[in-house]
Amino acid sequence: MKTLKVALLGCGNVGAQVARILLEDAEMLAERSGAKLELVGIAVRNTATKRAVVIPEGLFTTDAEALVDQADIVIELLGGMEPASSLIRRALSRGASVITGNKALLAAQGPEFNVLAFESGAQLRYEAAVAGAIPILRPIYDSLSGDTITKVMGIVNGTTNFILDAMDTTGAAFADMLAEAQELGYAEADPTADVQGHDAAAKAAILASLAFQTDFDLADVHCEGITKITAEDVAAAKDAGMVIKLLAIAERGVNGIGVRVHPTLLRRTHPLAAVHGAFNAIFVEAENAGELMFYGAGAGGAPTASAVLGDTVAVARRLVTGGPLPAIALQQPAKVMDFADIATSYWISLSVSDEPGVLASITEIVAHHGVSIETLLQGGLSETEDGVAELRIVTHRSTEAALAATVKTISELAAVQEITSVLRVEGN
Amino acid sequence: MKTLKVALLGCGNVGAQVARILLEDAEMLAERSGAKLELVGIAVRNTATKRAVVIPEGLFTTDAEALVDQADIVIELLGGMEPASSLIRRALSRGASVITGNKALLAAQGPEFNVLAFESGAQLRYEAAVAGAIPILRPIYDSLSGDTITKVMGIVNGTTNFILDAMDTTGAAFADMLAEAQELGYAEADPTADVQGHDAAAKAAILASLAFQTDFDLADVHCEGITKITAEDVAAAKDAGMVIKLLAIAERGVNGIGVRVHPTLLRRTHPLAAVHGAFNAIFVEAENAGELMFYGAGAGGAPTASAVLGDTVAVARRLVTGGPLPAIALQQPAKVMDFADIATSYWISLSVSDEPGVLASITEIVAHHGVSIETLLQGGLSETEDGVAELRIVTHRSTEAALAATVKTISELAAVQEITSVLRVEGN
Structure with missing residues (x-):
């Protein structure tokens, strides 16, 4: 031998x-x-x-x-x-x-x-x-060699998944659960690379390179971390049957591959929603295979x-x-897709003055930007002050550019007191 | 070329x-x-x-x-x-x-x-x-080639998962959800091979052969189907934070590999519990990798x-x-393990006469067979008749032989009116 x-x-x-x-x-x-x-x-x-x-x-x-x-x-x-x-x-x-x-x-x-x-x-x-430990390179290269991958979505950072999962379970604030993660050894003393999404962004570049057989690097990845996620965001998501996860997403679009990392709302029935604690999982969509998921320990x-x-x-x-x-x-x-062209849907929470015509103004702005509304909910979880109504809008898929412009125009309305959160939604 | x-x-x-x-x-x-x-x-x-x-x-x-x-x-x-x-x-x-x-x-x-x-x-x-479509052969052969697999648990039959998931969601009876599965084309006119577990047993033999690099055939697989699962079983599981799945399990035991197919209770936080509809998933435990799961379309x-x-x-x-x-x-x-030697834990539901000393008799029988009790619950979901109490016992892991003997002895007690269900429990 x-x-x-x-x-x-x-x-x-x-x-x-x-x-x-x-x-x-x-x-x-x-x-x-x-x-x-x-x-x-x-x-x-x-x-x-x-x-x-x-x-x-x-x-x-x-x-x-x-x-x-x-x-x-x-x-x-x-x-x-x-x-x-x-x-x-x-x-x-x-x-x-x-x-x-x-x-x-x-x-x-x-x-x-x-x-x-x-x-x-x-x-x-x-x-x-x-x-x-999750086998992902070889399944993509070997098992899916007779198929065409269209999208990859992954929970690729155990620290942030631990924090978000703990916020979801306990209702606690980000800072408290970060402290707990640090105490348990899931987060480092300087948690920047994890909570700002930089670690996930590096993995997103590698995943995108594998799935789409092109070379991506860190500069090609749009990256947002989880530091701005509040207990209220998590509670509102829960109320709507959803959960917030930090996802690395690489997707074939009209004019290239879009690669991004950001907090994302998923319905609780989505397989990625069931990934708890510090575990990782990669969800893959392929033309013929349909939906696949690979789950396991992401570190250790x-x-x-x-x-x-x-x-x-x-x-x-x-x-x-x-x-x-x-x-x-x-x-x-790689042919990297411009972030502004990526198609996604938005969840927008805002507080507005409770006066006639506000809803009409907002829906008109949304329509004017070519965006369509999936659900519009008045009320929600937050307690309302006198004369202030809480609104939650979930849009259908549109481009990042149109959605960002919509939020900007809405925020400029006199009746809008605060945009409390803007999150992206994935999964069907 | x-x-x-x-x-x-x-x-x-x-x-x-x-x-x-x-x-x-x-x-x-x-x-x-x-x-x-x-x-x-x-x-x-x-x-x-x-x-x-x-x-x-x-x-x-x-x-x-x-x-x-x-x-x-x-x-x-x-x-x-x-x-x-x-x-x-x-x-x-x-x-x-x-x-x-x-x-x-x-x-x-x-x-x-x-x-x-x-x-x-x-x-x-x-x-x-x-x-x-789930890549499982190559991940086992290639990606885990530097590791030792200790256990494989799979949802490998889409028809039965569809039926059990629908029973869980709607609370309906087995026969009704089988009829719906047939109407939707998820079950065949003669559903025997699916609902009796024979299809899953064939896949269990192949999975066990791959995972443990030995040759298993159908005769090596202990097989129980889902036809006896009632709406009450599903409701009681739900009440306890669990769900019933038909699992194909291959596991390294003390004196060989045990391979079996049977309805199994899993906690809702277990990754396999989140496999809905006709989807399949294979959960793998390896010495170093820990827990892995592979999820996707099982047919089509x-x-x-x-x-x-x-x-x-x-x-x-x-x-x-x-x-x-x-x-x-x-x-x-293959060195096939005797089914009686396989370690598992039991969920036993029974109705007993509500008289003094019954609980003591039952716990004594359990202890006498060397089995220990994890939880004992009086009450539960079922409505009780006059003078009849509903009990639910979940045991710690013991051998099939000891657990079966325990159930047999309990059923012979005069105060025991009916053993309403016996199910195996997996996962931590």
Whole structure:
């Protein structure tokens, strides 16, 4: 049986689990991949650091470049830009295959890595970069290879899903549930990347690239976070049989692919509405397959390691027997759709002076912008002050440009006291 | 570019869609597979039958054997045992690859087909046989190749899920919702195979074979249908925050793999509880990945055709470039666990005479069988007659044998008037 040399870069939460599985399950991995996977070294900054898992000390090295130069397969779990980027380029350039879970790096430099891999015949795989343990790369590339994907919607950030789910269950405010998420270790001390949607945006770029076989990067993604979602928004959604989720959405439109991340209202019967806690899920619509969903743990040491090892076995199988090239050879430049052209529907909550003619003025403005109303509700959950009425409008699908203009014109009406929330609605 | 000859056997609901996609999307399929996929003929019983899709008449033939003998790839969508079995054997024996969605045939003869394919180097793929469009074969074989699956639970029959979901939504009786399913075309005139669980059992055998890399057949599956589920069962479950689903379950136990199909209570927060209508979903537990779920359309012409074409492209890619052998080479004889040894928990509803000491007698019987009680509820949904109390017991996990013996002993108590229902509970 052939032996393949595996270099591990990084030994944090995920890296330690990958090392453990490579050592503990060596026999199973050899049986499944057709080659002995020999862990030849683990590059770390400090060899003396204590790890969560017992690993033979002789495996640790601080010389990552020398380690990369002797490997057939390089598993990069350092995170961040450097030295991860240089080490991946070094590996791919000499024809070593690379497995990485580094979403920020992939979103920024993925297309360049693809070219390097293609030129040297190396394999580049990154199932772990999107939605942790959930198999999504291969189902899209393999299982849906005879179909055409039209839309992908994903809950791809566990921290924000935990917070929104907790707000939905308890009725508490965003700040309180963020604090709880931090206490439980679901959110970091600086939660910016999660709650502002930046982490989800990086994953959206990768997902869109896979689903539509084009190269998207972070700059192509319209991004809004969840910091402005109030307990009142969540309660009003609940009252309407809906739930608020932070979704990464990539969709084929009239003149390209639109990619966006924003808080989104979904009916409670939608499969994504049932994704609780820190779990992730990717909902896919394809021409023939219809609606599919892939659900699982989006983070965590062992789950992410499972995805890394799945990639490792796949890479090893191909190194042993030869076989089809991975998806990356198919990438083409992206045609990014202008955000203003994306079709969506709006949920608008506002408080207005309770006087004759207000409703007529508002419905006239909506119609004037070519938008049609699905439901208009007077009352709702909020308590009304004297002479103030609460309104909730849900529109049919229209362009972002028309909807934004509608909201702007409504907000300028003298009778409108406040636009309390504007949220997008997805699903049927 | 290489040309691969594709023979289609059968032109029913799925076959017609496969033919349409092969003809309409020929360019996309060639680009993705690296070979031109030429549909050389469609074997049908009667060439004059009207089809749902416009297909050039010259493609139809009644000589299936001659068609198989000229093909590189044979797509079998005839259903039933013969001539499907002989034609698949004929194709595999001469080294032609086979794609089939014939679950009943695979459950009965899959192991023999695997041997034939392995010997001739042909590929055998059957993603469409389990849960229609849902990618499950490849995620299990590829994505989880670095992990160990411990349990698979699936909603794999759309008809019974439609009926149970409708009972849950409307509160109606089984017979009424079966009639509605028949009217809407979700259930056949003779619904036996669906409502008795036989269709789900065939899929359970295939799923268990994939997940545990062993050969199971129909005889290894313990099977109970949904015909005895009453509106009262559904209402009581709802009252307890649960829902009843027909699940196919394959699980690694102490002394082998247990495979079973039966109505199952799940908490409403469980991801499988959110699978509505005729949709299917497969829930997978793996040692490192944790909980995963795959959701989608379990039947229908176009969705099933999507899975068939995904397999076709994968087979073509390997015929063009070479590559790893499919999963079938890994099959080993199954170690089937005795049903009596399977660990599960029971939900027992019963009516008892409202007299002192009854509760004590029952809890003593339960304890005597080594079973422990999770909840005991007096009252519940049913209206009580004079002097009759309704009890509901949910047990912790124990063996089937101990639980069945417990129910038998309880039923023999003089104070017990009726055991109204016994259901198994899954999920945490």
